[in-house]
Amino acid sequence: xxxxxxxxxxxxxxxxxxxxxxxxxxxxxxxxxxxxxxxxxxxxxxxxxxxxxxxxxxxxxxxxxxxxxxxxxxxxxxxxxxxxxxxxxxxxxxxx
Ligand SMILES: [Zn+2]
Ligand SMILES: [Zn+2]
Numbered sequence: 083x084x085x086x087x088x089x090x091x092x093x094x095x096x097x098x099x100x101x102x103x104x105x106x107x108x109x110x111x112x113x114x115x116x117x118x119x120x121x122x123x124x125x126x127x128x129x130x131x132x133x134x135x136x137x138x139x140x141x142x143x144x145x146x147x148x149x150x151x152x153x154x155x156x157x158x159x160x161x162x163x164x165x166x167x168x169x170x171x172x173x174x175x176x177x178x
Contacts, residue, residue, distance in 0.1 A: 087138050087139050089149065089153075089154055090134055090149045090150055091134075091150050091151070092151060092153070092154050094151060094153075096139050096148075096151045097151075098142075098152055098178050099139050099140065099148060099151075100141055100142060100143055100148075101144060101147075101148035102128050102132050102134075102148065102150060102155050103132060103141075104141055104143040104144055105152050105176070106124065106125070109124050109156070109159055109172065109176060110124050110125065110128075112172070112176075113172075116168060117165075120163050120165065120168060123159070123162045123164070124159050124162075124163075126162065127155070127159040128159070130158075131150050131155055131158070134148075134149045134150050151178070152176070152178035153178050156172065156173060156176045156178065159172060160172045160173050
């Protein structure tokens, strides 16, 4: 493993590389069913992460370069919701 294959946010190795965009789409689909009013918060979070990329790790779904682990993205999205019970469900649903 090269040193670059770590998450730029938490410094942990990215063992399950799913990029922010792919994960964002899944979270948005889930949130549309759960509570549509919170959808913009998910979108904002995934957009804010989309700028992070580096040269090594590629998403297993779309092949695009990525640098933030799925865990960090889910945590950030959960925090951004401002609704603890929905945040818990999100963490359970996307526990990477
Ligand atoms: Zn991370
Ligand atoms: Zn992807």
